[in-house]
Amino acid sequence: MTSQEQIIDRCQVLFDDLSFTSAREWKAAEEGRKVIGYMPIYVPREIIHAAGMLPLGVLGGGDQLEVIHGDAYYQSYICRIPRSTVELGVTGRLDFVDGMLFPSICDVIRNLSGMWKLMFADTYARYFDVPQNFDDKVGGEFYVNELNDLRADLSKISGRKITDDQIRASIELYNENRKLTQDVYAFRAREPWKVPSSDLYLVMRAGMVLPVEEHNQMLRDYLVAAADSDRPLRDNCRVLLTGGFCEQPPLNLIKSIELAGCYIVDDDFLLVNRFLLKDVPTEGDPVENLAHVFLHDSESTAAKYEPFQAEKGKYLIRAVEKYGAEGVIFAAPSFCDPALLDRPMLQHTLKDAGIPYVAFKYAENSGQMQPIREQAGTFSDSIKLWSEA
Amino acid sequence: MSTMTKPKRAPKPRPEAEKDASMLKQKEMMAGHYDRLTSAPENGDKVCATFVPGNLNELIMCFDFVNNLPEQNAIQAGLRKTSGRFVMEAEKMGHSEDVCTYVKSDLGMMARGNLAPNGKPFPDPDVLLLSYTGCFTFMKWFELLREQYGCEAIMLHTPYTGDGVITDNMREYMVKQLKEEVIPKLEAVSGVKFDIDRLREYLRESARAEDDLVAVLQSAKKKPSPIDAYFGGIYYIGPIFGAFRGTKEATEFYRLLRGEIDERVAAGLGPITPDGPMGEEKYRLVTEGPPNYTSFRDFWKMFYEEGAVCVASSYTKVGGTYDFGFRHDPDRPLESLAEYCLNVYTNRSLPQRVDMLANYIEEYEADGLLINSIKSCNSFSAGQLLIMKEVEKRTGKPGAFVETDLVDPRYFSASNVKNRLESYLQMIEQKRSSTQTLGAAA
Ligand code: SF4
Numbered sequence: 033m034t035s036q037e038q039i040i041d042r043c044q045v046l047f048d049d050l051s052f053t054s055a056r057e058w059k060a061a062e063e064g065r066k067v068i069g070y071m072p073i074y075v076p077r078e079i080i081h082a083a084g085m086l087p088l089g090v091l092g093g094g095d096q097l098e099v100i101h102g103d104a105y106y107q108s109y110i111c112r113i114p115r116s117t118v119e120l121g122v123t124g125r126l127d128f129v130d131g132m133l134f135p136s137i138c139d140v141i142r143n144l145s146g147m148w149k150l151m152f153a154d155t156y157a158r159y160f161d162v163p164q165n166f167d168d169k170v171g172g173e174f175y176v177n178e179l180n181d182l183r184a185d186l187s188k189i190s191g192r193k194i195t196d197d198q199i200r201a202s203i204e205l206y207n208e209n210r211k212l213t214q215d216v217y218a219f220r221a222r223e224p225w226k227v228p229s230s231d232l233y234l235v236m237r238a239g240m241v242l243p244v245e246e247h248n249q250m251l252r253d254y255l256v257a258a259a260d261s262d263r264p265l266r267d268n269c270r271v272l273l274t275g276g277f278c279e280q281p282p283l284n285l286i287k288s289i290e291l292a293g294c295y296i297v298d299d300d301f302l303l304v305n306r307f308l309l310k311d312v313p314t315e316g317d318p319v320e321n322l323a324h325v326f327l328h329d330s331e332s333t334a335a336k337y338e339p340f341q342a343e344k345g346k347y348l349i350r351a352v353e354k355y356g357a358e359g360v361i362f363a364a365p366s367f368c369d370p371a372l373l374d375r376p377m378l379q380h381t382l383k384d385a386g387i388p389y390v391a392f393k394y395a396e397n398s399g400q401m402q403p404i405r406e407q408a409g410t411f412s413d414s415i416k417l418w419s420e421a
Numbered sequence: 422m423s424t425m426t427k428p429k430r431a432p433k434p435r436p437e438a439e440k441d442a443s444m445l446k447q448k449e450m451m452a453g454h455y456d457r458l459t460s461a462p463e464n465g466d467k468v469c470a471t472f473v474p475g476n477l478n479e480l481i482m483c484f485d486f487v488n489n490l491p492e493q494n495a496i497q498a499g500l501r502k503t504s505g506r507f508v509m510e511a512e513k514m515g516h517s518e519d520v521c522t523y524v525k526s527d528l529g530m531m532a533r534g535n536l537a538p539n540g541k542p543f544p545d546p547d548v549l550l551l552s553y554t555g556c557f558t559f560m561k562w563f564e565l566l567r568e569q570y571g572c573e574a575i576m577l578h579t580p581y582t583g584d585g586v587i588t589d590n591m592r593e594y595m596v597k598q599l600k601e602e603v604i605p606k607l608e609a610v611s612g613v614k615f616d617i618d619r620l621r622e623y624l625r626e627s628a629r630a631e632d633d634l635v636a637v638l639q640s641a642k643k644k645p646s647p648i649d650a651y652f653g654g655i656y657y658i659g660p661i662f663g664a665f666r667g668t669k670e671a672t673e674f675y676r677l678l679r680g681e682i683d684e685r686v687a688a689g690l691g692p693i694t695p696d697g698p699m700g701e702e703k704y705r706l707v708t709e710g711p712p713n714y715t716s717f718r719d720f721w722k723m724f725y726e727e728g729a730v731c732v733a734s735s736y737t738k739v740g741g742t743y744d745f746g747f748r749h750d751p752d753r754p755l756e757s758l759a760e761y762c763l764n765v766y767t768n769r770s771l772p773q774r775v776d777m778l779a780n781y782i783e784e785y786e787a788d789g790l791l792i793n794s795i796k797s798c799n800s801f802s803a804g805q806l807l808i809m810k811e812v813e814k815r816t817g818k819p820g821a822f823v824e825t826d827l828v829d830p831r832y833f834s835a836s837n838v839k840n841r842l843e844s845y846l847q848m849i850e851q852k853r854s855s856t857q858t859l860g861a862a863a
């Protein structure tokens with residue numbers, strides 16, 4: 033049996049590797065293989081996979097990448113992830129990538145799609161739009177057509193037709209990946225001392241670079257290994273962390289929050305792994321099925337319109353209940369429009385429900401964790417006092 | 422044209438500058454609009470709030486709504502120098518210092534009595550038409566307003582033209598949203614039945630004004646340019662980007678304006694500035710990005726004092742891009758509303774924006790591109806440094822980059838902006854003399 037440590041060591045190597053060696057090796061292993069990069073927040077990886085290509089999550093440069101060129105492309109008041117992503121591009125770290133998808137998340141990533149077209153004119157770059165109208169006949173039809181356009185583009189790049197059956201087979205694999213992901217999340221919520229959040233993060237992050245088949249096996253192994261963990265239970269409070277759905281916090285930030293006395297029992301990192309909340313049916317038209325689940329059973333997040341005022345922020349309350357959280361930490365990247373504009377509304381909803389919260393900002397390259405440890409520590413103490421009162 | 426004697430030394434308040442008949446008419450129109458808006462409750466009028474990019478004024482008028490545009494209100498607050506207080510008020514209420522100051526000016530203004538420029542309170546909107554065109558912030562802004570007002574919000578999603586083309590899928594999606602979502606909801610809130618012929622009539626009117634607006638903006642191709650197409654351009658776009666597109670008043674205004682500009686062209690005159698007619702035109706610039714509003718006149722003055730005139734700007738295309746031929750079309754009413762939204766400047770891909778600006782430099786025979794990068798606005802600002810490099814590369818003309826904010830006075834440093842502008846103009850000068858020297862040596 034692979035131990036928890038062995039799995040995490042492997043994930044750490046993948047995480048630290050800013051040249052994406054594992055994806056390069058995957059590509060080199062067979063003639064004609066292609067890799068498609070994607071940024072947060074969601075792309076239908078099933079279609080990329082069905083084309084025989086590797087979907088590769090590109091999430092900026094973290095705190096280890098020295099950004100030399102990227103800063104020349106962005107003003108100081110723009111978040112970090114686009115500049116470190118540009119850095120990855122101009123330093124050749126993404127030179128093996130055959131296409132990049134820029135999802136509809138905010139105007140920074142949107143504009144980056146056009147920058148990519150100008151800077152890397154030989155690489156396919158697509159702004160991947162999703163509907164903000166959730167009616168099957170309106171937003172649904174638009175989305176199905178967009179997905180079919182993407183399918184046609186990817187088919188051209190891969191040089192092979194993408195059949196419905198191939199998409200169905202990929203859907204099955206990703207359904208399994210989503211289920212295993214939910215299992216790991218549920219496990220952590222049940223016994224958070226056995227699944228440190230930095231571990232969970234690394235295991236999920238591995239899914240950004242590994243083929244889904246391999247990631248599924250890793251998740252299975254991790255669940256078995258974690259059940260055997262003999263880590264001690266600490267007197268920590270249980271918190272839900274929200275706002276980190278795009279630019280990633282440094283791993284140290286996640287560790288600091290737990291060291292300060294908070295078990296993270298739910299978060300919104302790497303949402304692509306669990307954006308769709310239900311299994312995508314494999315009967316019928318697979319593209320329509322992907323669209324249908326996206327419209328009716330996908331994550332609520334700041335990048336998505338909430339059509340009903342009464343529902344605004346309620347997903348957080350449901351998650352607090354589901355995972356037994358005692359408070360919410362809003363951790364958003366500096367200058368992040370979606371997270372920061374949404375935050376006051378979410379806070380109002382929590383306030384009305386009597387759920388305590390605290391808020392701070394970070395950058396992917398934040399080095400100083402002391403203030404965050406202090407805030408999280410104070411928050412944890414106040415939750416404990418509150419629950420004793 | 423009315424003239425006023427200029428006092429020798431500038432007393433406070435500043436001297437009223439020369440005003441053309443069109444400027445007086447515009448002032449009257451805007452004042453009338455705010456009066457209509459603030460008296461909506463007693464007149465039994467309903468109010469629809471929406472955004473300048475993707476402003477479906479013709480459709481809104483079909484339901485007898487009075488159109489309220491929070492962006493224009495924030496601009497008014499900026500020009501009146503009250504926005505700084507409002508922004509800080511919103512930050513005190515928990516809104517991040519990092520987000521768009523239009524939103525915070527609006528929310529802060531609400532918290533402080535929500536007074537219109539005429540001193541009367543703005544009425545609460547009956548409906549928020551969330552025309553989600555070219556800016557992510559719009560979605561959150563109207564979610565925030567919906568939370569405050571508890572009124573109906575209608576989402577109209579304009580897909581981004583990431584590949585620089587409007588596809589049938591995009592157009593059909595928008596038309597469907599209009600038919601299935603927007604029109605039925607506007608009918609329900611207003612109690613007015615939709616009449617497509619009424620819409621056609623308004624669209625016909627819009628197209629007339631659009632023709633004249635384009636002629637006015639393109640007059641800047643002349644030398645000297647009879648207009649400043651950025652600072653002055655902001656006055657020109659006011660009615661058509663706001664609550665007047667599709668009205669007879671707008672058509673008359675643009676006809677009048679065009680007539681005045683034609684006269685200026687015939688007389689070989691340059692633009693009118695707040696301090697009167699501009700002196701010799703020394704530099705011709707294309708501008709990208711919104712202006713700063715809290716020091717609008719000072720900002721403009723830095724240009725005209727140096728003899729720099731803005732001959733084309735992207736900002737004056739933010740509420741509709743008409744100079745490439747698009748017109749509202751009464752024969753394709755809903756399709757043309759969709760295309761109008763899809764075409765606005767901030768909904769265009771970055772490569773399209775580069776093309777547009779580089780072409781402006783050529784067509785308007787400009788000396789270069791000046792970018793005013795706005796801290797608030799990721800939609801405009803993210804990618805502008807690359808835009809500058811690309812435009813410089815394509816045109817061989819130098820670019821310059823200044824940073825300010827729309828309505829937050831904390832981010833306007835007059836000395837920085839002035840220094841930047843002066844060194845930029847010197848750079849243009851040097852470039853000119855080196856070209857001349859090269860020419861002479863050849
Ligand atoms: S961190 Fe926020 S603002 Fe920056 S690219 Fe991501 S979603 Fe956009």
Ligand code: SF4
Pocket residue numbers: 521522523524555556557558559767797798799800801827
């Ligand atoms: S972000 Fe930019 S386009 Fe959007 S509301 Fe603010 S200023 Fe306007």
